[in-house]
Amino acid sequence: MRVRIARELPEALPAVEESVVLYRRLAGTLPAVFARDWFSTRRTHADVLDGSGRHEEAAEIRRRLAERSGGGTGAG
Secondary structure (H helix, E strand, O other): OHHHHHHHHHHHHHHHHHHHHHHHHHHHHOHHHHHHHHHHHHHHHHHHHHHOOOHHHHHHHHHHHHHHOOOOOOOO
């Protein structure tokens, strides 16, 4: 199962990136409703990047999320 998931991560990346863009727009318009979803989508984006071997990009996303949330790792 893990091998199959790992092979599909690169295919998932465009969909995750599209979700990030959509939730960013929604959160900009209605932050009380969509900010949490945008944050969650960014964490998923970092997870997919990490699983695809793009560790530095994933770490940067998590660092920015941690800054926005007031500290912590941004993971989880």
